[in-house]
Amino acid sequence: MLSDNLKAKFDQVIARYPVKRSAIVPLLLFAQDEIGYITDEAIEEIARRVEVRPIEVVEDIGYYSMLHRQPVGKYNFQVCTNVSCQLLGGEEILDHCSKRLGIGHKQTTPDGVFSLEEVECLGACCGAPAMQVNYDFYENLTPARIDRLIEEFKANGKA
Amino acid sequence: MADATATVNLTIDGKPVAVPTGTLLIEAAKQVGSEVPSFCYYPGLALQGACRMCLVSIEKMPKLQTACTTIVSNGMVVNTQHPEAVNGRKAMLEFLLTNHPLDCPVCDKGGECELQDAVFRYGAAETRFIETKQHQDELKFSSLVYYDRPRCILCYRCIRVCDEGMDVNAYGIGFRGSHSEIIPNHGEHLECEECGMCVDICPVGALTSGTYRYKTRPWELTYTGTICNHCGDGCKTTLSVRNNEIIRANNRDHSGFNGEFLCAKGRFGWDFVNSERRLTAPLVRHNGKQEASSWEDALDLTTARLQDVLEKHGPGSVAVIGSNRTTNEENYLLQRLARTILKTNHVDHHRTGDFSTLVSSLSEAGASDRYASMEDVARASSVLLIGNDPTQQHPLLAYQIRQAVRQNNARLYVVNRSEVKLALRQAAVFAKVGVGEEAAAVRELAGDGGSAEITTLRDKIAKESDTVVIFGDEIQGEAVRELVRWGLGLPGHTRFIALGDYANSRGAADMGVLPGSLPGYQPVGSSEWRSRYEAVWEMPLAAQPGRNLREIFDAIESGAIQALLVVGSNPVKTFQLPRELLGRLSLLVVAELFPTETTEFADVVLPAATFAEKAGTVTNTCGQAQAIKKTMRKAGTRSDFEIIVALARGLGHSWPYRSSEDVLREIITHVPGYAIALPSLLVGRAVMTRPQGAPPALERPDLVFSSHDTLFTSGTVSRFSWALNSVDEAKRPHGHIF
Amino acid sequence: MSDYQSYMKGSPLEVKVISGRFHLPNSTSIDVFLAHDGYKGLQKALQMGPDAVINEVKNSQLRGRGGAGFNTGLKWSFVPKNIDKPKYVVCNADESEPATCKDRPLMEYDPHQLIEGIVIAGYAIGAHQGYIFIRGEYRYLMEILDRALAEAYSRGYLGKNILGSGFDFDLATHTGAGAYECGEETALLNSLEGLRGYPRVKPPFPAVVGVYGCPTIINNVETLACVPHIILKGAEWYAGLGTPKNGGTRLFCLSGHINRPGVYELPMGFPLRRMIEEVGGGIPGGKNLKSVIPGGSSCPLLTADEIDVPMDFDSLAKIGSMLGSGGVVMIDEDTCMVKVAQRIMKFYAHESCGWCIPCREGTTWLKALLDRFHGGGGSMGDPDTALDISYNILGKSLCPLGDAAAMPTISIVKKFRNEFDEHVRLGECPFESRPVAA
Ligand SMILES: Cc1cc2nc3c(=O)[nH]c(=O)nc-3n(C[C@H](O)[C@H](O)[C@H](O)COP(=O)(O)O)c2cc1C
Numbered sequence A: 001m002l003s004d005n006l007k008a009k010f011d012q013v014i015a016r017y018p019v020k021r022s023a024i025v026p027l028l029l030f031a032q033d034e035i036g037y038i039t040d041e042a043i044e045e046i047a048r049r050v051e052v053r054p055i056e057v058v059e060d061i062g063y064y065s066m067l068h069r070q071p072v073g074k075y076n077f078q079v080c081t082n083v084s085c086q087l088l089g090g091e092e093i094l095d096h097c098s099k100r101l102g103i104g105h106k107q108t109t110p111d112g113v114f115s116l117e118e119v120e121c122l123g124a125c126c127g128a129p130a131m132q133v134n135y136d137f138y139e140n141l142t143p144a145r146i147d148r149l150i151e152e153f154k155a156n157g158k159a
Numbered sequence B: 001m002a003d004a005t006a007t008v009n010l011t012i013d014g015k016p017v018a019v020p021t022g023t024l025l026i027e028a029a030k031q032v033g034s035e036v037p038s039f040c041y042y043p044g045l046a047l048q049g050a051c052r053m054c055l056v057s058i059e060k061m062p063k064l065q066t067a068c069t070t071i072v073s074n075g076m077v078v079n080t081q082h083p084e085a086v087n088g089r090k091a092m093l094e095f096l097l098t099n100h101p102l103d104c105p106v107c108d109k110g111g112e113c114e115l116q117d118a119v120f121r122y123g124a125a126e127t128r129f130i131e132t133k134q135h136q137d138e139l140k141f142s143s144l145v146y147y148d149r150p151r152c153i154l155c156y157r158c159i160r161v162c163d164e165g166m167d168v169n170a171y172g173i174g175f176r177g178s179h180s181e182i183i184p185n186h187g188e189h190l191e192c193e194e195c196g197m198c199v200d201i202c203p204v205g206a207l208t209s210g211t212y213r214y215k216t217r218p219w220e221l222t223y224t225g226t227i228c229n230h231c232g233d234g235c236k237t238t239l240s241v242r243n244n245e246i247i248r249a250n251n252r253d254h255s256g257f258n259g260e261f262l263c264a265k266g267r268f269g270w271d272f273v274n275s276e277r278r279l280t281a282p283l284v285r286h287n288g289k290q291e292a293s294s295w296e297d298a299l300d301l302t303t304a305r306l307q308d309v310l311e312k313h314g315p316g317s318v319a320v321i322g323s324n325r326t327t328n329e330e331n332y333l334l335q336r337l338a339r340t341i342l343k344t345n346h347v348d349h350h351r352t353g354d355f356s357t358l359v360s361s362l363s364e365a366g367a368s369d370r371y372a373s374m375e376d377v378a379r380a381s382s383v384l385l386i387g388n389d390p391t392q393q394h395p396l397l398a399y400q401i402r403q404a405v406r407q408n409n410a411r412l413y414v415v416n417r418s419e420v421k422l423a424l425r426q427a428a429v430f431a432k433v434g435v436g437e438e439a440a441a442v443r444e445l446a447g448d449g450g451s452a453e454i455t456t457l458r459d460k461i462a463k464e465s466d467t468v469v470i471f472g473d474e475i476q477g478e479a480v481r482e483l484v485r486w487g488l489g490l491p492g493h494t495r496f497i498a499l500g501d502y503a504n505s506r507g508a509a510d511m512g513v514l515p516g517s518l519p520g521y522q523p524v525g526s527s528e529w530r531s532r533y534e535a536v537w538e539m540p541l542a543a544q545p546g547r548n549l550r551e552i553f554d555a556i557e558s559g560a561i562q563a564l565l566v567v568g569s570n571p572v573k574t575f576q577l578p579r580e581l582l583g584r585l586s587l588l589v590v591a592e593l594f595p596t597e598t599t600e601f602a603d604v605v606l607p608a609a610t611f612a613e614k615a616g617t618v619t620n621t622c623g624q625a626q627a628i629k630k631t632m633r634k635a636g637t638r639s640d641f642e643i644i645v646a647l648a649r650g651l652g653h654s655w656p657y658r659s660s661e662d663v664l665r666e667i668i669t670h671v672p673g674y675a676i677a678l679p680s681l682l683v684g685r686a687v688m689t690r691p692q693g694a695p696p697a698l699e700r701p702d703l704v705f706s707s708h709d710t711l712f713t714s715g716t717v718s719r720f721s722w723a724l725n726s727v728d729e730a731k732r733p734h735g736h737i738f
Numbered sequence C: 001m002s003d004y005q006s007y008m009k010g011s012p013l014e015v016k017v018i019s020g021r022f023h024l025p026n027s028t029s030i031d032v033f034l035a036h037d038g039y040k041g042l043q044k045a046l047q048m049g050p051d052a053v054i055n056e057v058k059n060s061q062l063r064g065r066g067g068a069g070f071n072t073g074l075k076w077s078f079v080p081k082n083i084d085k086p087k088y089v090v091c092n093a094d095e096s097e098p099a100t101c102k103d104r105p106l107m108e109y110d111p112h113q114l115i116e117g118i119v120i121a122g123y124a125i126g127a128h129q130g131y132i133f134i135r136g137e138y139r140y141l142m143e144i145l146d147r148a149l150a151e152a153y154s155r156g157y158l159g160k161n162i163l164g165s166g167f168d169f170d171l172a173t174h175t176g177a178g179a180y181e182c183g184e185e186t187a188l189l190n191s192l193e194g195l196r197g198y199p200r201v202k203p204p205f206p207a208v209v210g211v212y213g214c215p216t217i218i219n220n221v222e223t224l225a226c227v228p229h230i231i232l233k234g235a236e237w238y239a240g241l242g243t244p245k246n247g248g249t250r251l252f253c254l255s256g257h258i259n260r261p262g263v264y265e266l267p268m269g270f271p272l273r274r275m276i277e278e279v280g281g282g283i284p285g286g287k288n289l290k291s292v293i294p295g296g297s298s299c300p301l302l303t304a305d306e307i308d309v310p311m312d313f314d315s316l317a318k319i320g321s322m323l324g325s326g327g328v329v330m331i332d333e334d335t336c337m338v339k340v341a342q343r344i345m346k347f348y349a350h351e352s353c354g355w356c357i358p359c360r361e362g363t364t365w366l367k368a369l370l371d372r373f374h375g376g377g378g379s380m381g382d383p384d385t386a387l388d389i390s391y392n393i394l395g396k397s398l399c400p401l402g403d404a405a406a407m408p409t410i411s412i413v414k415k416f417r418n419e420f421d422e423h424v425r426l427g428e429c430p431f432e433s434r435p436v437a438a
């Protein structure tokens, strides 16, 4: 069941466009932010509200790489390995995360606290190597910094 | 011939050519005989510019251009064979093959694959691709449609034909980049009209047919163009046969008014022909039990027993029920047999649309040129649809209406008791009426007043011209007269279509399988017309109109009718007859394809041939006559033509017909409205008939009723179609909108 | 959030026009903005009239900062004047070109500057609605912009009858959800309409048939941020800051092997060598420079001896590369160029929308080939095959993403062929990967 907040947000976003379907991608992202991933229910609800067939919503989900149909960890490590980051050790950062978290690309820890993803350029090239945890940027990364972050998140994650 | 202002002059491959403004370069190229290859381009469907196969070089343009998206302009100088363009094509093909499995030897499409052909013509022999291909297992979208992703070249034709042609919108695209794939609308599953247009239009073996896959190689088949035997629309279809078995049906040559269109029944529903449950030997009742017998014995018995009944009970003691699917020639002969040799006008059939009243009212108005054809519908600027649900009952008609709306912005006006799909999706005005109030609505349209919708509809149609008026069984008798009177008063050249259920419903009426009408809707009461046909048939005809179906049943009840001959019809089921009724007959003879509720009671059952096993003509619901061709033979069966002629001979009359074509000639010379050009018929054209006549008015409205078949049912025969019964949609409630 | 220092290290050589307010405390608030010439450009524009605004921008020689470098005023002038359809302004804040991170500070530190530019653009072409298309990853920037939009509405710089001029303009943010291709203007329009981000066939161009089938101009964040200054200080002044036909300044993002990575505002035509040595402080560890990506990963790479070039659109075009999006990446001598090519192609294969064959299949093939090659499984024929594949994509794809994938590959294979041959000779990569800076 979608929260009233979310429903209110849906109405407000849809109102921005002369054509309702324009709201599909924002709505999907907002739904995912709240639920953690995109559920069948969300698809039906969004399709209904913007007056398209569910398959048109499914088509968008497949296209946009930030949208997923499976739950991800409370903390989703999205490590950039594109050129600028790669040159400064982006791949080593990714490997380090993988070792410390014991998971690989697009995997989630059994306790559901962490997920790991190798992503394309995040627009943090001058702060390379960089990553995003959910929507927050972490830049000028080092393995030591990663270790500290993981500890912090573990603490919050359990709580 | 477009006028100078509307044409553009350009040069393609050194040849000057003039084409209408707005022409696409890829089409213009065809005119000078330069073939530009393409996968995603498909005439009539939205432009994609995706496959890049149509790259050509145009002077003064920095890079190669796609001919499928370039609109010609004056003075353009195009080279379709420029080395760069040729290399471009080669490159695209090499790209396509990188992830395309080279399993052509076991691929259904092998031999008729557009990719295979393109590689043969423009491609490189060897590929430099040595990386590993992305494999993916084949998916079953439905029992009739399978998808093989690695073979898919993503031309998006299936998506477009489903959206733009069918308005079903069952397909989408999943994922992105090289992982992109075609996805069905319900998870793993396709929920749609199962028309199979996607399978047909797929240039490669990505979408395959559940009935055809892995069965054969295209070059092992023999192809025969004929007419679908299901609904009354009369789609042209090509049956592909291998050793006396139909393997598939499609219409790739786009011949006929349906172009490439076929619905689920047309594309897959022919398989009843191959059913093991076909009757293949005559059955004769011996002390209560039906037993197989030889044709000779069965026919001798039949004629002998008919003789007795006639001797014991005299004229009028025999009745005949005809078919909605047998050919015009067979219907013509059947009523001749009844009226002459069997000395009875008690001949009728299950009337699914009120053709008689349409014919008489147009004739009275001297407007017998106002029958609309299937082509007229697609070209119409305005269509009025009263009753019926064409999406379910007349798939091609629905397709034509959608074409009219999509391609020439035609306005569709709908009067219906329920929210049929056309009303919801294409209608400019939808006047919903109560159950059974369609006739009242017509009266309101023709007069004044009525609901708000009816009023708007009346006003809007008054501003249209050349409206095509289409009506279902909800409109009959007086309501038809009313509708025609009003319609003819509308601006322009109004034309009409009465809808009837099956492949030859119209022909059965046209050929006089009716108690009161001789062929061509001429009243048996008319001495002039009687004497005309007496001259042709060399036997006297009774002036007294016969009993209609309902009256025939009453007469069987009362014992007035002792013998009944049923050809290609299942009255017990259709009319829900009480079991004991037919038991009262002293003789019941049934010519049928399958054991049915009616054959159960028969004293003699004669195994008949299907539409695929005989030649002749059928007339669609619009009145367009078309030829069906003999595609194969079924051991043990005989065509109704042969059966009727044999019965006549058995009863002492040897008719002069060697083939149904001889009968057709007689029809052409003697039946009003059927003076059609035999040659054009034989080359596969649809020829419009224009019956004129004054058949007796309908005594009882309940004589005309549609069976309201769905996309997946077709009277009795669909019960014997694996394909039609295999799809989930068939189990859904009727009228379900996809 | 990102921390100010790591981006804005600053350099005495900078000429601050659009980054002028970045350092101000609380720079995102409308009051700070108004206290530093905020919305003055808009006021002036509303007096000038639409045509004058378009001409001013045209004469300023402002060229698109999104990558294509098309004259902005000229693009605006293509919008049909008397047409009864609504018109739209779309700000391209999809910033996804690898090595590019300059729109980010523009929105993070000076959102009102962008809003002002967009309103002026809307006024110039007669639009009453605008959208800012922000890449999904920039959620925090959307929040900053939404706050700024609310402020602008409350102060009458957006909405009905702006500053009593009778001109109405509404502006809203729109989030993407992870797709580089949606930065391409026509794919962006489809995405904005709720469709998959597939490019459209051109012509018609967006200026004539854009979003919802209506005339639409699409401009990059940085481009629009320049507009208020041009209106306020004049075309001549702005043009004078740069080189002929390349007006004004530009945000350059120095990244990769450089001592002082960061975003610097420098005049158009600023010499690349000085950018590296004086602004960026040279290559770390005193190493030698091997190659430079001059404007995002879509541009042909330069060798170390091609860096004596003024950084403007035409000069880079002259030496067969592009100024692109302003993402300048320094690559040192210890870097494997095959690996660079491989990583770049991994990106394009991942981001190809999949609509047209050459891009979809070509990038996938190149990626597979380069993976194998860098992994040690290469053969002498592979580099030529890679070149061939690239040329078969080049100029044949529906949108420029195909070209963007082909061009860097071609330049790397051609300019660093010896490194490819080394891989084959050794059967492995001659460079071991660089240790992470501790
Ligand atoms: C594949 C591809 C990605 C692009 N990504 C962006 C982008 O992220 N941001 C941007 O402003 N322009 C991007 N562009 C350029 C836009 O298509 C368009 O030219 C630009 O937004 C126009 O604005 P401008 O004239 O102000 O530069 C991209 C182009 C292509 C072909």
Ligand code: SF4
Binding pocket: B228, B229, B230, B231, B232, B233, B234, B235, B258, B261, B262, B263, B264, B265, B266, B267, B394, B395, B396, B397
């Ligand atoms: S529409 Fe009617 S005639 Fe045409 S294929 Fe379907 S069932 Fe056969």
Ligand code: FES
Binding pocket: B037, B038, B039, B040, B041, B048, B049, B050, B051, B052, B053, B054, B055, B066, B067, B068, B069
């Ligand atoms: S036919 Fe022109 S791109 Fe496919």
